[in-house]
Structure formats: structure tokens, C-alpha cells
Amino acid sequence: MFYDDDLKELFRQVEAGNLDVERAVECAREASFKDLGFAKVDNDRSMRVGYPEVIFCPGKTAEQVRDIVAYMMTRKTNILATKATREIYSEVLSICGDAQFNETAGTITIERYSNEIPDSYIAVVTAGTSDLPVAEEAAITAEIFGNRVERIFDVGVAGIHRLFSKIDVIKCAKVVIVVAGMEGALASVIGGLIDKPVIAVPTSIGYGASFGGLAALLAMLNSCAGGVAVVNIDNGFGAGCMANTINKLK
Amino acid sequence: MFYDDDLKELFRQVEAGNLDVERAVECAREASFKDLGFAKVDNDRSMRVGYPEVIFCPGKTAEQVRDIVAYMMTRKTNILATKATREIYSEVLSICGDAQFNETAGTITIERYSNEIPDSYIAVVTAGTSDLPVAEEAAITAEIFGNRVERIFDVGVAGIHRLFSKIDVIKCAKVVIVVAGMEGALASVIGGLIDKPVIAVPTSIGYGASFGGLAALLAMLNSCAGGVAVVNIDNGFGAGCMANTINKLK
Amino acid sequence: MFYDDDLKELFRQVEAGNLDVERAVECAREASFKDLGFAKVDNDRSMRVGYPEVIFCPGKTAEQVRDIVAYMMTRKTNILATKATREIYSEVLSICGDAQFNETAGTITIERYSNEIPDSYIAVVTAGTSDLPVAEEAAITAEIFGNRVERIFDVGVAGIHRLFSKIDVIKCAKVVIVVAGMEGALASVIGGLIDKPVIAVPTSIGYGASFGGLAALLAMLNSCAGGVAVVNIDNGFGAGCMANTINKLK
């Protein structure tokens, strides 16, 4: 309700006498979020940014997540909760029998509405098997927002021929998510080989001077290849969002 | 020369008797780069990643940059050198009278060939006036690669109404570059308002606990808005590349 | 006992022959703290800084906390223990049946004496639901010190319209506490919109390059808005103290 377009429309309605002032203000507010006290669910996020509000679980009690889900189920939208635990899932299951839990990805999904899915697809590539949880979070995020995903796992630079054998499916994607821990070199290598946007996701896989993913993060930020941008360590969700946004471009 | 497609083509030529083995190997190599001794200019980068090799000036002598430019001028491509100084520019001018130097951005450009330019445009947004050098590097990079750019400068969150007054031109871009130093909050705010990919560029503008742009970098990586990805501090060039790649998507 | 005023008074008493020298020294010392061996409870803190000594639980055994509480109960003051666990609470309950435990905030409170409460109020604002524990610590601290608190939760910049809907209650506070994790942008946005002091509390909510709240901390320290000052990560208590001090100003 903050853009000139919306402003104009409401002014027009008021000018036309279709809306009184008090109601105009109330309208603007009601349409946009639901106040649950401990949370304000953002109802017009989908219209604004192209995907619905998503529940980030850490720091929330299982009961809080359940109540947010309960409200969102009244809004006719697919539901995604990330970084979830099995305990939170149990709580959600108690109010929604068809909620799905992906243990690898740590996601809870309730998918009751079909999206229009573009022909183009998103490639999700990992350097190693240990990077799967983050890659799956990215893939599931992209899928529930209505995208086709191709998974290419364990093609890191320690055996770079594995990458080359899959390079065609990577090159034909509209956008590529590269998930890698340790030194994160895979993002630069792919960035130097293709003409599609590369979203690099550093993971916390590693130990010692990996410093919880810092090494991979810095490597990806310093990529000598140009068309690479980076999201937070282990942020499969963010990569999935960004890829969704790009894949939906016309 | 590393993909199956290229491999197949060369195999076919050899199979057909059009190419002997020694020559096939030589071909593969010659087409792709020029060895100047101190540098190997990457001739097929444009075909591979969608934009030509670009010269990163720091750590190179003015003479090295000049020699790379001299070679590239024989290759019929537009030329971009980044993070350049006036001294390097003088050296380049000595062999190319129509080279341009943008002092704000630190770029040298030689633009002799016209690109096909998409209808869609890239928005380059800054939080403050001090972020201009990085923003201009991004804009010039995007322009020389063949894109239309809209500049929206100094709309940071200390006076957020300035942003809202320009939100329409931002929302209508195909991809948005947000350039901000200090706390870098602008990227999150824009990311929460639009449904287009946001490329966040932290700048080193600030002092003290800005730690050379680290504060803005971390803020942008931790954006609570989903469709935001980040490039290196002060990396206007990288943002321009990424935006070019996205703007050229069909 | 360190200020000129106190010094003068004691000198005067001695000069007047009302106090002998040995006793004068003893007096000064006795009035100010109680030595429990493992702890020296600061009795005149309230007179000095405007709020009583508060028990910081980490690193103390449950028995130590209980014994400090036991002593403080003899001093006719309200009691606050922060970062407490349920185990510590049980120990305290054994000597004080009306002790309260707030599980979200991790606070133990014993409130038997009423404070004079100013008309003005403190606003406690959070970016997300996950920031509640820190926000509650701040609110409870402010309340037990004798302040009225307004809670405004989950109005972060990913859906900034939620903030604008509550901006009036924020603007009318005498001082505002902004609690946010991840990129901490909310503090800057509010700081740019109101003319009241903003106390920013970064939280450790986030993951990866949040580095335990460092990202939010740095962002808040680098706020482009002027009237913002920052306390330690997750330091709801410190924010509550500072807000109490400001709210009590005349």
C-alpha cells in the first residue's frame, strides 16, 4: 500500500465517493497483514515480491509455527517452513495431516494449490554429497514456488571431469544454483563456463579454517568469474527465491 | 573447447577426413586464447559467458594493460578496463585516441562495435552520493555489454520517502542493482518491495566498524528479504555482469 | 563514597565531633555493599545509577544465585535475575514462593515494592517473532524498574508496511528499543523516521554469515540514521536499563 499506483487508486475511489476516509485507511492496512500478536503475517508478500511469506523456524516455538501455519491455511496459499525440526513438524501435523517433512532439507511443505510453471528450469548443482541438505532446501523452495528443477550432485573440482560430463544440462538451465562448502571453487569454475546467472550458496561443510562456511563464502564473493552472485552460508531458501525470481522473468 | 558439442564437431571433422589429428588439437587450442607471455587473453569468453574478457587493472603495470588492449583491438570487440588509474589511461591513450576514461568509475572504455540492446532495462540504485563510483562502474559495465540503464541515486533509508518516490522506475526494471555502504539496509528494503531479482553491492563507504565494507556485506548476506544476492564489496563490475546476464535472458 | 559531596559530609561530621575517624571509614564502607565472600552485593547502586543491582546468572551456580537473592530480600528491593534457567529458578523458588519465571525472557523476578511510574512509555519493537526472547528481557527489565512498555512485534523490513501501520505508537514513545537479528535494518529505518532516541539491540537470530549476531551488530553501529545507539548482542537487559534511564529524565 505504499506505492504511487496504490495511492492513486485509493485517492480515486475516495474522490469518486466510493470510499470514505476512515475506511480507506483501514482498507490499506487490512489487506496487507494479519496481526497474531507475536507475529504479523504478511499477506500481500506474494503480490509484492512474487512468492508468499515463508516461515523461518529457528527461534520460534513449535506452537508459534503451528499457529502461523493455521492462519496461513485460511489464506489459500501453499506453505513453506524452513530450518524446521521433526518436533515442529509433529506440531504442524496435528493441524494439517497432509503436511510434508523433508528431513534432509529441514522443510515442512503444504502444497494444495498449483502454480503456473515456466518451461525453463533451474539447475541445482552441488560440489559434494555433504552439500545435499542445502541444495534440497533450494530445490524444494523453487519447486513450491512453481519451478522445474534439475539436480546435479557431487561434481566438485577434486574430480572436475564429473562436472564436464553434466555441463550441457547446466548450460541449458535459465539460472544455476551452485552449492559448495570447503573452498567453494565450483562456483567460479561454472561461472567461467556458462552465460547464465549463477547463484552461489556457500555451505558450512568443512572444518578448521572453513570457519563455518566463511572460507567458501569469501571464495565465492571473490570469484574471478563475472556472472556470480552469492547468498548467505547454508541459505538454500534464499537461493531458491532468487532463482524463482529470475526463472519467472519474461 | 571442453564441451561434448565441440568435441563431437571436431570428431566429426576428423572422421570425415577434413581434419588431421595434430591440426584438430592445435585448432582447439588456437581458437580460445592468445598467449602474450605475461597474460593469456581469453578470446572465446564472449561466446562462453556472454561478455568479452575484461581487464582488471590492479597489480598490472600500465605497459601490461596497454599491451593487452593493443592485442584486444585486433579482435574486433569493445574493450573495458576496470579499477584503472589516470596513469594507465595515459598509456592506453598512446595507442588508442578514442579510449574514454570515467574518473568517477575508474573505467577505461573503447566502444567501437554496437551490441543488440534488449528493451528491458537495468536499474542502478544507490543509498548515498558517496556510493556513486561503484554504481557508475556497474552502470558502465552494463552499458558497454549492451544494456539500457536507469540511475536512481541517493535514496537511502535515512530518508526512505526518497525511495518511495522512485519505486515505480525500480519496479519496472528487469533486474535491480542496489549499491550501499554503511549498514546496507537499502537492499533489504527494496528486496521486500519488488518481484525482480536484486543484486546487492556493498561499498566500502563508512568508517570505524564498517571495516571496509564488511558491515554492509554481512547485512546484505543476511537480508530477511528473499530475492537478494550479493557480490563483493565495491564490485560494481560483477554486479554489472550479473545484471547483463539476467537482462539478456529470454 | 567517592564524590566530593559525600566526602564533605563525612568531613563535616568528623569536624563536628559527631564521628570518630575509625568509624567514619567503616561507615563509608558498610553503607555501600555486602560481602558474601563469593560476591559483594552492591547496595547503593540504586541510589547511584537509578536501578538496583541485578543478578547476571551465567557462570554462577544455582546456589550462588539463591544466596544472593536471599540477601537482597533483606534489603527491601525488587529483584531481577537475567539469563536464568529453570534449574536456577527452582533453587530460588525454594526460598521465595512468589518469585516469577518468564521462560521466553529467561528472567526471574520478585516484585514486592511499587515504583513511581512516569506517564511516558517505552516502545519495544521487534523485526521478527524469533526476536521475542530478547525483547521480553528488555520489556521486563524496564517494567520492574518502573516503566510502562508498549510491545510492537514482527514489523521487520521484509514487509515494511507492517511497520508503517504501527508508526504512531512508536513515534509517541519517549524512547524506542528496536530488537532485530539478521541484517538489523529495522533500527536504521525507524531511526530515520522519528525524533526520539532509538536503542538498537542486535540479536543472534540468523545463521551462517550472521556470525551469532555480528552482522546485525555491525549494521546497527553503521546506521546512516543519526539518533541510534547500540547495546550488546542479545542484551535486552542493557537496553531496558538505558531506556529506563532515559524515560526517567525530566
Added chain:
Amino acid sequence: MFYDDDLKELFRQVEAGNLDVERAVECAREASFKDLGFAKVDNDRSMRVGYPEVIFCPGKTAEQVRDIVAYMMTRKTNILATKATREIYSEVLSICGDAQFNETAGTITIERYSNEIPDSYIAVVTAGTSDLPVAEEAAITAEIFGNRVERIFDVGVAGIHRLFSKIDVIKCAKVVIVVAGMEGALASVIGGLIDKPVIAVPTSIGYGASFGGLAALLAMLNSCAGGVAVVNIDNGFGAGCMANTINKLK
């Protein structure tokens, strides 16, 4: 133009037929900032946050600062530019003969309008002589925004008796700014002695493991005294703003 109050008023004007829609939108925008292309000067900041827009010089050319000053001089406001150099000052002098430059503080000021000044004052305290530049930036900021300032310099903990000799003037301030480098202990010591809000400003004075002020910053954030909040390293300006905001509270 973002609050319900403003929204209501404009709706009312439109409803009353006093304003057409296009003009209503234009109005909202015009009142609030001036677009200079490279800068958007925030005209209603003073109304919003209680002090006018201030020019942060680093990263701006002398010409840009001059042009912003030139515009602001048309707005009937006192002008402050921070972190300025003598070169920038010369440029400003060329258009405004009564501009003042404080070399210690790095500030340019043009003070033509008198503010209402509260009876209460702000104390600015430093640990050492080397902290003067930051302290002066804070003091000058507070003064140009209309406050009385008391300066107490060089009372650090290496000779803590110097502090105690000045404690009365510190205790009687409405708000205290403590400026210290090295280990920054002074903020905690003062915070433990007085019942007024303490704004701690770490400075970059020090060397080695001071890490450009990081040591003092961390020490101040971890203050064991409660009523202390912190601004960025060397951020005298921010401390002055925050103190101004507090000193103006009623």
C-alpha cells in the same frame, strides 16, 4: 508522507475537492526532498527526526559538497558537514564566506539561525588528549543542533582521580558522551557511577591489537554497567545526534 496522519490529511483535502489526484501525489513528493541528480537532499528530516540533513563528506568530491551546501543555503537551515578536509572547506568558502572550519573536529559549519536551547546540558568526556577530534565532532554537532555542552577532557582510568575530581559536572548533565580509545574502560566506570544515560564513543586511538578501535568498541558493548549504549568507532557525530535527541526530551 508515510504516516496515517499525513495520509488522512491528503485524503481529506482530496475528498473536500481542494486537491486533484495528480497534484496530491506531486505535493507529497515535492515537500520532502530536492533532487540534485547525484544527491537527493532530505528537506523534511528536521521535522521528522529533530535535526536537519547533515553532509557526510568522505566519498564525495569537493564540488558535490559545495553544490549540496549551495542548495541547503536556500532552505534557511544551519549547515553541518562532517569528516571534512581543508580542500573541501576551500570549495565551500568560495560560495559562503562565513563558513567555519574546525580542523580538530573536521567539521564545516554555517550557523545563521538560532535554535531554542534547553537549560540542561550535555557532558562530553574523553579518556585522553588524543580523543579530542572525536569529542569535538560530538560537541560541535550537539551545539549546532542547539544544545549547551560541557567538555571534560583527559580523565581516563590510568589516573582515575582526575575523573573523580570532575564527577559533579558529569553527574549533573542530562546525558553524557564518553569518548575513549585503547581499552575504553572509562565508559563502564562512568556508567557505574551516575544515573544518566551514557553514550559511549570508541575511538581508533591505539595501535596493534586496538585494531582500529575494535578493542574499545567491544569493551564498551560488553560494559558491565547497565545504562550505556554505543555508537560507531570515531562517530562523534552520531553521539552528538543521540545526545541532542535525549537532551530535547521533555
Added chain:
Amino acid sequence: MFYDDDLKELFRQVEAGNLDVERAVECAREASFKDLGFAKVDNDRSMRVGYPEVIFCPGKTAEQVRDIVAYMMTRKTNILATKATREIYSEVLSICGDAQFNETAGTITIERYSNEIPDSYIAVVTAGTSDLPVAEEAAITAEIFGNRVERIFDVGVAGIHRLFSKIDVIKCAKVVIVVAGMEGALASVIGGLIDKPVIAVPTSIGYGASFGGLAALLAMLNSCAGGVAVVNIDNGFGAGCMANTINKLK
């Protein structure tokens, strides 16, 4: 399949009519790795880098490790899994009764094939007893790759005479691995005494400002002795690999 030699050979086969094009491409791919979906086992690593693919356990489920082992057992190679837990070992035991688990080193080994072992040996030296787990990982790695290892433990600089008593066996090794935590000084001391390559392994042994091994890592990287190179904190495996590579040189 990426080197000119391999390329030539395949071209020759195709030229000679011994191989059709489709099959040539397939060949190249098949020889080099096995795709298990969640993992792509690198079959020609041994030929390429001189030791077989090794399983890094963290981030993998016990079932994933078991399945990779199961496949590798079909390839007639010795098997090594590092950073393994007892739980993973149980899973591996279920398919391979002669798998060995070294609890100190965290390694699972299946050794059925004998390597050719050079006459020269690798010395593995530790500063303290607490460094044994990392030292054993290095030693076991070197041994399963076919090397003789001499262990010299607990000769750190707090009692440097212990080192001198063992200096002969260290000097006669072909390559020396030095494992040390805390301040990591042992690597420099040994590096200054012998003319063999020293591979320094910092360990996370220590506390406080050891920062998980960072202190030792930085010390080793800054060694004033010349012939010292460093691997990651706690990376016994990497040191074992590097030492194997050097010990196999002719």
C-alpha cells in the same frame, strides 16, 4: 579425459575407424566416475593424483557412507573414510566384516590390496599428547596409501630437549609432518633444523585465544623457517596425502 594425450588417443581411434563418435564420447565419460545419484564416485582419481577417492564423512548419513563403500568394494581398491563416527562404522560393518575403526583417528579402513611401499619413510611428529587424533589420521592415511611411518609424539617446545633427543629419526625421513596446537611453534623449530620438506598441521587443541586452532594456523603460516607448508586445522588426512605424494617422488 581432459588432457591432450587422451584426446589424441580417442581421435586416433576414431580416425582409424575403431570407434564411432557417439561411443567415443560415452567412453570418455564411463571410465571416469560412477553416478550413485547422491554421489559421483571418482574412479580414476588414483590414476590422476596417485591415491584413490576417500570418503569424508561429516554431512553424510551413515547409509550414504555405507552405499559408497559398497560400490567402492566392487572396484578393487583399499578404502578410507575419515572423520567417521562409531555409528557410521556400525553401518559399514554390516556390509564388510573386516572394516577397521581407529577410534583415536576417527578412520574406517578396508585394506585388502597391497601397495608398493618406498624405502623412505614419513615422520609424524606431535607437540603434545592431545594432538594424537590428528597425527593418527595423518599416519593411517599415509599407511593405507602405501608408506612407512615413524611416529614421534609429545616433543613440543615447552621441553625442547625431548625434540633434540629424537632429531635423528626426524632428519632421516623423506618428509616430515609436524602436528601441533596452541602456539604451533614446533613447526618453525623443526623447519629451522632439517633439510626435508615439513608439512605443518595446526590442531584445534587449546582454548580461549586459540580460536579453534587459528593461533596455531597463523603461527605456522608465518613460520620464519623456509621449507614449511601448511594444511587446514586438524587436517591429518591432507597432510597424509601431501606426504604420500612427496614420499612417492623419484
Added chain:
Amino acid sequence: MFYDDDLKELFRQVEAGNLDVERAVECAREASFKDLGFAKVDNDRSMRVGYPEVIFCPGKTAEQVRDIVAYMMTRKTNILATKATREIYSEVLSICGDAQFNETAGTITIERYSNEIPDSYIAVVTAGTSDLPVAEEAAITAEIFGNRVERIFDVGVAGIHRLFSKIDVIKCAKVVIVVAGMEGALASVIGGLIDKPVIAVPTSIGYGASFGGLAALLAMLNSCAGGVAVVNIDNGFGAGCMANTINKLK
């Protein structure tokens, strides 16, 4: 065995024909340490540095600690093990019924031999109650090495009058250990008040931007008071050693 004096003596013995060459070498080695395989116990440390070898428990198994204790018991020396757990203590008890465990300090001690104790004493001062574990480690270390210790606990700068009431006992010590977490200001304050060496021990007490004691460490290293030196975070043992060394000076 590395000093000229020792060298001379052995040369003299050999010259005098009292010692053959092989035996001279063996002698030198035997006197100085015992090789247990996983550990080399440093027998002449006491003669060399003034206190016996001490067992650092982290990273060692309970069995390893027990075996080192068992050997040391044959050497007629008091025994100290630091950072020990109750589990390790049980193992040690099984071979030595009079071993003592201090749960606060995490120390195991076996004290059977009396040291000569100097008249002067060591003061151990803490800022808070939570710093006790580290302070006790320091005190017990100093005591078992033969020193008298005065404990002054919980006199931090949030209530600095508590410190002044105890300043006499601190001033009369030969050396002072100051143990403090959070901002660690106490070390500077004491360093500015007394003419005795101050050994500052930062503790990991704190949270958020304390970064595990880093804040206190940096503060202490940057002390504006001159006679302050620092040991590792939580390193009560090191402080006890240093204080012992100083207290034994004549």
C-alpha cells in the same frame, strides 16, 4: 642438557676419563624426560623453569591422564592436572586415593611434598562472581607451587567502591592477578593504582560481542595502564605460573 654449563661439565667428565662417550650421550637424555609412547614426561622442567610439568587434560583420554599421573607419582613431585573433568578424576582416584578435585577450578591435585613458601603473597582479584572458576585455577596453581594467595572476589567497575575498600590488601601483594570477563576494565583500573606487576586474565564470561572472551582480551592488551601483561582467555594456570615465577624472585 643444552646449556654451555652442562656441556662443559660433561666434557670435563669425559676428559677426566670418568665417562665414556656413549654413556655421556645416554646420560644427557635419560635425566631429562620419560618416554611413555603417547607422552614424554618432562622430568627436569622444575629445575629449568621453577615448577614441575603439569597435565593439561583436554584432548587426552582419562586413561592417558591416569598413566601420566602414575609415572609422575614415582618422581616425588606434587602433581597438578588442569581443565579436568569429574570422569578423569575418577580414573586418577583409582590409583591415588588422596587426589583432590576442585570442581569450580577443574583441577586435580596430589600434594605430598612441602615447598618453601615466600613471605610475600599473590593477590587474586575478580571482577565478578562468575569469574571464580578461572580465579580458583590461578590460586590453586600458585598454591601447589608454594605460594600464599589472597582472594578478593567480585570488585568489578560497575560498583568500583567495592574495589577501593580492598585496595590495601591488593597494594601489599608482591604480584596481582586480575581476572575479569565482559569488558575487562578492572585490570586497567588496578594497573593505574598500584606499583606491582599486574597479570590480567580475560575470562569467557559474557555473551554476544564478548566473542568468548575476545572483548576482555583486547581491552586488557590495550590497557592504558603500563604495568599490565596478559595471558590467554580463561588461563588461570598461566597466570598462576607467571605469578609464582615473580613471587619467587629475590
Added chain:
Amino acid sequence: MFYDDDLKELFRQVEAGNLDVERAVECAREASFKDLGFAKVDNDRSMRVGYPEVIFCPGKTAEQVRDIVAYMMTRKTNILATKATREIYSEVLSICGDAQFNETAGTITIERYSNEIPDSYIAVVTAGTSDLPVAEEAAITAEIFGNRVERIFDVGVAGIHRLFSKIDVIKCAKVVIVVAGMEGALASVIGGLIDKPVIAVPTSIGYGASFGGLAALLAMLNSCAGGVAVVNIDNGFGAGCMANTINKLK
């Protein structure tokens, strides 16, 4: 003037009628420092901590240093200014012709009064020639405070036999200052060989991952040898103070 002893004496004087109250307070204050406005020179520091106030030059103008020197010359004390430049020296020379400047150490000294010098001496040891500036700052500090100093330079662990050749002069000192950059191993090696207190001074000598002396600092803090304490990077002055304090102990 904050200790009970002083307090008692003043009370006694007042009690005896020798002193009126106003004057008693004034006395306390006057004796202890001189207020120059920009600086408060600490006159009783020598009595309090055993050495006079010293001028830390960075951040002060040459004029400020000169004025502080001018005042101190009236106080009959030797004068030391550290981290001084040649420009500051010129300014000081203008008021004091016998001021000395040590270019290596960056110290200005004015030595007109003789101290009582203990028989024992301080050893100042460096790892390399590049560490001389810091070592000289330490030595000159110790000397002007009245100590005998032995310099042993360039005996780092890359050639450890150089150290052993000088070990006797090191062992016979009362206290040893070890100055080292890069990996700082020398402090641990010496700490493990002698029974005297070791003050370790990390220097910023090095590059890359030395991070301005951080590597040496961390190494020294993590020393496996017990009797080692550390001062700030490049803090020769602090080491000299601490050594002075220890060398003066009886």
C-alpha cells in the same frame, strides 16, 4: 587520594583542626594532577605506580606534546614520549635543547635526574633484526625508569643455536622481554628454558597472514610454556613498564 590511608590522614588533619573542610578537598585534588585544558597531567603517577606519566604521541599535535613537556619540566621528573616523530621532536627541541630523539625507537627522552638502579638487570631479546624498533622502545623505557638492560638481538628459531649461545645472559636476568614478529615462537622456547618471568611482545613485522602482528600475538597468548605473559603488538613501552615493575621488586 582514594585509599583509606590517605583518607585517614586527611580526616586526622581535619580532626586535629589543622585543615578546614574546603581546603582538605582542594588539597586532595591539587596534589594529584595539572589541568592544561586539553590534558590533565597525572602528577602522582610515579608515587602510585612507580614510574612517571609518559606521553603517548599519536593523535596529539606537536604543539600539544610540547606544552605537556613544558609543564612536566617544571615537575623535576625525567620525561619520556613514545611513538614520536621527527616533527614532534623538533617542536620539543624548541623548548628543551637537551631532549634526545632515538629514531629507531621513536622515543623522545629528557633525562636530568638520576634514579636508583637495582643490581639485577632486564634482558631484551629479539627474534630478528627487524624487531629492533620495538625492542629499543622497551629498553629505553626501562633505562629511563632506572634499570640496567642487556640487549640480545636476532636469535630467532630459524637458527636456534644462536639463542643457545646466549642463554646464560638470558637466564641470569631478573626478567626477560622477548620481542618477536612473524610466528612469535621465540617466547615459548625461552619460556620453556628459564625460571624467570617472560614478557612477550609481538611485533607487526611480517606480512600477509601476520595480519599486523595478530599471528605473533595469538601464538604468544597460547604459549605452551607457563611463565609467559603478553603485552600489545609493538608495545615496547608496556613491556618496559612491566619489566621495570618486576625488576624493582624486593
Added chain:
Amino acid sequence: MFYDDDLKELFRQVEAGNLDVERAVECAREASFKDLGFAKVDNDRSMRVGYPEVIFCPGKTAEQVRDIVAYMMTRKTNILATKATREIYSEVLSICGDAQFNETAGTITIERYSNEIPDSYIAVVTAGTSDLPVAEEAAITAEIFGNRVERIFDVGVAGIHRLFSKIDVIKCAKVVIVVAGMEGALASVIGGLIDKPVIAVPTSIGYGASFGGLAALLAMLNSCAGGVAVVNIDNGFGAGCMANTINKLK
């Protein structure tokens, strides 16, 4: 002079009456280093570690370097000074007309004696042209120590085909030095392709989140390829030493 072998020999000489005790001790000392006061030149380093003492210039005055060179010229050894400036070179030239200065590498060399050179060679590979200075330091170090070097420059992963075209010359080296800045991915890629030891040298080439080479350093330490070890940022000298040591192995 610290090893059993040397010890035995001296004992034997003394036993045989060929050497008196005083002289034996003197001998040991004289042979090994020359004391210049500010420096102790390590004469037996070559015998000990396989290459002569090398002069590290930073922190030394030009005169100090010249005097060390002057002494070393009397010792009949080739001379290498690293990180040298043109100013230092001038000073050295004044005493040695055939000293060479390599401006790119910052090395001064005096090469008058020929080494025995192995048949095998060292490959020095760089990612970019900007990495040349570090690569040349490594190459010149290796060459003056008596090794053949092959230079392969500018083959970074942004155009990985350039690497593959040179892979044969890399594979045939006995040891490979990989020099790379930015994200340092080249080391991992090469480490995954060859069976020779790889010495990775991170460079400070880059900006922003390169943090002076930290990004490349961490990436190389976390290499997923096994046979890679790392030296300090920009430490071409160290890499040259290590490579020399390996190349000389038999």
C-alpha cells in the same frame, strides 16, 4: 651443533686429547653464526636446511641490509634479499657492482657460485597477470638455490581451457607452485588433476572481501583436493624454499 652426531664428534676430539674443553665450546659456537650486533648471520643454515640464510628486508634499514650483504660476501655463498626496494638496492650496489634487482619480484640477487641443478624442474603457475610479482619471487628463489623453473602464467579458472592447454608441462614437473589471488580456486583444480605435490601461494590480489588475500588463503587451506599445502599470503619465497627442498629429494 645440537645433534647427537655433532656432540659425539666433539666428545671424541676431546677424549682423544685433540681439543681442550674451552676451545670445544668456542668451536661449536663460532662455526655457526656471525654476530654483527644488530644481526646474527646464520652461517650453517645451508648445511642444516639446504639453502643459505636469506635477507628479509622489511623493517631493516638500507644500511643494515648492506652490512649483512657485506659480511655474507666474505662467506662464498650466493645471496638473496627479498621484499627489497630500489632504495635498498642502491645501497647494496655501492658495495657490490654485480648485484641484480628484479623490480617485479622485489629481489636482490648476487649469484657468483654455481649450484648442482637437478634434472627435474619446478612449475610456477599463476591464475592471473597480477600475480606475477609473487610468482617471480618464488621462481627467482628456486633458481638461485639451484633449480630449473618453468613459468606458466595467467591460466585461472575464469578461462579454464587455458589451464588445460598447459597441463602437460605442469604434470611433468616434480613439484608445482600455484600462485593465485581472489578466490584461489586454481590450486584445488590443479590439485585434483595431477599426482605431484602442489604448493599453493595465496596472493593479496583482489579487493573488498578478499581482505588482503585472506579469501584465497582460506580457500586453499580448505582445498577439497588432497595433495595441496599452503604458505603465507604473497610468500613466494617460502614456496620457492619448499619447492627447492622437494626438488632436491632423491
